[in-house]
Amino acid sequence: MSERITIDPITRLEGHGKIEIFLDDEGEVANTYFQIPELRGFERFCVGRPVEEMPLLTNRICGVCPEAHHMAAAKAADAVYKVTIPPAAKKLRELLYSAFFVTDHTTHFYALGGPDFIIGPDAPVAERNILGVIHKVGLETGSQVIQARKYGHRVVEMIGGRKVHPCTSIPGGLTQGINEEQRAEIEAMGRWAIEFAQFSLKIFNQIVMGNPEYVEMILCDAYTHHTYYIGTVDENNRVNFYDGRVSVVDPDGMRIGYYSGAEYLDWIAERVEPWTYLKFPYLKKIGWKGFVDGKDSGVYMATPLSRLNAADGMATPRAQEEYERFFSTLGGKPVHQRLAIHWARLIELLYAAERWVELATDPEITSDNFHTVPTEKPSEGVGIVEAPRGTLTHHYWTDERGLVTKVNLVVGTTNNYAPISMSVNKAARDLIHNGTIITEGLLNRIEMAFRAYDPCFGCATHAMPGKMPLEAIIRDAHGEVVEVVRQYC
């Protein structure tokens, strides 16, 4: 082994994810390993807890997307009691969830993923951040981004009780509803959010799609993988974040089936590797064939792009227009280019804002019928929602008192562990050859492969979405450091 390169996203000791690249004797990439260094054990220590506490306990899996865990847990707890929640409760949960999506997708586009495009991948690192974005598109934009985050958090707090770690979803519905005054405020904020989302898409169209170099980068092979895609759809096969069935499409874009919560075990399995604490989910029906593309490999992706690929359209008019333009521009379904996830995320941002207003103007939303007392004996239930970073599944078993006896979680970003590993591997193989000088630009190219997925290992461990400064340490055969290259995002 002539050389080994360690790329450490947040440095070795912080180690919230580390990439090891091994070179062969010819200086070509022999293999890459993307390691996750922690396990907290929620599936074990939630055993014995009352099932109505699961929406509160599993919040703490991730402080970035606690809303997603809160909703998946609440749905699983509903299912444990076989209780159908009142329509107003379902709408209130989805309203909270739509506002959360606006906040989350906004943060990613403007602060984390967007700067690579708006400022440019080769721009000085000091400018490739939110401040650079504001400089390029105007100071006004900065205050709008803050406004979008604030409004989203405001809705989460109004319906969920708290800005971080909401607390109002219980088996059978919610602990409280909203009044007309709150509804009117939520509606007004939602209308503003639609305009903000349209503005964001306009920026993307002008700055990114209007630049042939960026389009070429999006379409290039280094950032392309042919995998399966999954995403939740409603009864008309349109994207839904809160409820529906999970649609699965193959690398040719053919739908190979759907699964409901109760059926997920027929579809999803997870592989254990000795060199990382995180498991690798894959499609059980296809099987694990290693970190490879193609129809015979069970590797699937679950991201905004996956949801668009797995659906037939969007449920709101403005988002549907953007959906159609997306696929016609990129050459039809499915789209395999990983960097297109950024664009897909903005289309979802618009959908979330439109859905926010739809629900806020629903006559039923202020109903005081927001809870149904469960009467069935509790036993077992699955709750699935779409987290911003992928399909999120909570599965609980309880005893007859509703105390949890077993838990299984397949978490948003975890779905993408294999595809992210493959993207890193491909970028490394594409960029590192015998004699290649490791540059900052190379590291950013590898990092961009990451960042498109908006990886939130808060869910698996705790790294923040996309914010991944990289460092490459190149050692010679004796383990001596010969070169250190850093780049910051």
Added chain:
Amino acid sequence: MMTIGKAKLGLYWACSCGGCDIATLNIHEKILEVDAAFEIVFWPVAMDAKVKDVEAMPDGSIDLMLFNGGIRTTENEEMAHLLRRKSKILVAFGSCASEGCIPGLANLSPVSSIFDVSYSATPTTENPQNIRPTITWQAPEGELHLPGLFPVLRTLDQVVPVDYYIPGCPPESEEIAAVIEQVTQVLDGKASLPPKGSTLGAGKSTVCDECKRTKNVKEIHQFVRIQSLERIDPELCLLEQGLPCNGPATRSGCGALCPQVSAQCIGCHGPAEGVIDYGARLMSAFASVIASNDPKEIGQILDGIPDPAGQFYRFNLAKSLLRSGRQAWEGLEEGK
């Protein structure tokens, strides 16, 4: 506190969910005051200084270090020691660092059983060869390393001396802003630091004290599960409605957010001022409102709390007296 130029501020996360960092970002405009008063020298979520840069700093050169997350792995422990050495004031920031929080509930289970569940028993897991993550693994191309897990999760002050505490899961943004304000005044010479070991940001009394619900004479005839109530009275004390609300033992400062929306307090702000053991205080609070002197009836009423360990030590198990007599963290349990 004397500093040349701006005071140096650091923030770090160990075994945590990121919610403390999100809450810090949510102080919105106040972040500009932070920027005016401090030079942020280390904050992995928001900026790019590296561990190596911290190692290169003189000891004691970070004026204020806000450390969130518990100590679960060897890596968490190394960071706790490093940041203690480099910091003048080390603050256990948030519930995980202060008292273990929800991940501390894992202290009821040995690491081997956590591994068995995650890597074998869970129904999606396909692992016929019983593979376990391993600290050192020989890949065909070379050796790979993972941090080891300790047998239990520890609080920050069980690993290094801690100067102050900021409770909450997460601390409310207003509380974080208040601490920033307080420290800024100290830096300007307008105030002095509180005694070591103090709790910053939060209140000193209980959530009940700041809860607006109507309180009458408390007499509990039964504890109920929240989903079983036909209607939660929006005005009346939740404990009086039979919900096991942790307000009586929990520190004030959040504004009784959860009870305000008809969800019981689950205790994320930790013990009220002067309380040594959170669970013991809560048990005594519950015992004092149970409307019976008959041991058998009392037993029946207590059966309404089906998970006593979780009810009384949901956020506090790692810090509780239950664990303090046992050096459970001695030695490292390796992944096998």
